[in-house]
Amino acid sequence: MSPKRDAEKWTRRPADHDMPLTYLVNRAGPKGHSPCIILSGDVVGGYVHFIRGRSVKCPDNECAHCDNNTERRWRGYLVVADARSRELSLLELTAAAMRPIDTYFRKHRTLRGALLETKRVPEKANGRLYSLITESAINVDSFPAVPSVKSLLRKLWCLPSVASDNGEVERKIRLHDDDQDICSA
Numbered sequence: 001m002s003p004k005r006d007a008e009k010w011t012r013r014p015a016d017h018d019m020p021l022t023y024l025v026n027r028a029g030p031k032g033h034s035p036c037i038i039l040s041g042d043v044v045g046g047y048v049h050f051i052r053g054r055s056v057k058c059p060d061n062e063c064a065h066c067d068n069n070t071e072r073r074w075r076g077y078l079v080v081a082d083a084r085s086r087e088l089s090l091l092e093l094t095a096a097a098m099r100p101i102d103t104y105f106r107k108h109r110t111l112r113g114a115l116l117e118t119k120r121v122p123e124k125a126n127g128r129l130y131s132l133i134t135e136s137a138i139n140v141d142s143f144p145a146v147p148s149v150k151s152l153l154r155k156l157w158c159l160p161s162v163a164s165d166n167g168e169v170e171r172k173i174r175l176h177d178d179d180q181d182i183c184s185a
């Protein structure tokens with residue numbers, strides 16, 4: 001490497017892969033989630049174990065956590081925008097919250113644009129999560145395109161990335177392997 005040649009090499013932006021998009025995992029508190037607008041088309045999830053406060057995907061076979069009889073629970077995820085602040089996040093759902101969402105999906109063939117509200121009954125951290133999903137008048141086209149939930153979950157669960165299952169959007173929003181933000185969420 002010649003210092004002379006590199007000395008005048010300026011860039012106005014880092015490379016795309018050095019500007020990762022991070023989505024915080026939006027877990028329901030004792031009062032549920034803040035009302036939000038769904039930007040993903042559908043929920044994607046899997047069975048997970050909670051190890052030291054973090055979700056770890058259960059591989060279904062040869063799982064050390066299953067061998068230890070660690071509880072295995074379903075969690076579903078989708079990209080949402082907070083209805084007030086418009087902040088984007090990866091919202092986490094439990095199996096208990098899924099029935100109304102599934103009914104809405106069957107009717108509308110997409111969740112994108114729906115208003116999602118959740119609450120816990122009783123209003124405690126371990127209360128059962130209930131969801132209410134309704135059509136909203138919000139124009140979702142005013143929100144940015146979002147990456148596939150699967151690509152975000154691969155980051156969250158530190159699974160190997162797959163070339164693409166979401167076409168153009170996923171190629172544009174490439175998540176860098178060095179990005180640890182979401183892996184420590």
Ligand SMILES: [Zn+2]
Nearest residue numbers: 058063065066
């Ligand atoms: Zn397991």
